[in-house]
Amino acid sequence: MSNEQNHARATAPVSARIVLSSEDIDRVITRIAHEIIEANKGTADLVLLGIPSRGFPLAQRLAQRIAATEPGLDARAITGQLDVTMYRDDLRHSTTRTPVPTRLPAGGIDDKVVVLVDDVLYSGRTIRAALDAIADLGRPRIVRLAVLVDRGHRELPIRADHVGKNLPTATTEKVRVHLSEVDGENNNEVVIEAHA
Ligand SMILES: O=P(O)(O)OC[C@H]1O[C@H](OP(=O)(O)OP(=O)(O)O)[C@H](O)[C@@H]1O
């Protein structure tokens, strides 16, 4: 991560604007759920793996939306959580991150169509770490990527298959995603903060 990017993470914002409301997020989840089903030609072999912190509740919301299209499909049976902490390439530089458990659905990920889910796609380094974490857990047939927001500024050759919203941003800005499961009741929005 560049010095400018680190700066935007560390300083107080000078302004903030809401770019996705709770209703917008809800609509985006519905659309991406349908895109996932369409790309997969159904729900067979689907596994959604959310990256903590906020990728996991997003994966849960997507799985619920997907399961609602198919009687008998249990959202929990196709949802997991993938911790990437120990696979990050900035471990030596970043402040301490506490690993959280990785939890895979009972059927594992071998030969599955795994959809990685995260809130923000930026440098791509988190997703690079996620791909390494997956390789240590099994061999999916396909790995796809769904993100709520793609804010650009990639540092690696990584792209998302499903994007809630493309947000052109400056590196001095920060995208903050608030989801009620992590951030408290009724706190669902995406905000762009400007940093001096
Ligand atoms: O493409 P990248 O440059 O890797 O950035 C994207 C990642 O950054 C954020 O996570 P963060 O590390 O801030 O942790 P958090 O999810 O716990 O807030 C976000 O949730 C993504 O996982």
Ligand SMILES: O=c1cc[nH]c(=O)[nH]1
């Ligand atoms: O702006 C950013 C960059 C990385 N991760 C975020 O959550 N927001």
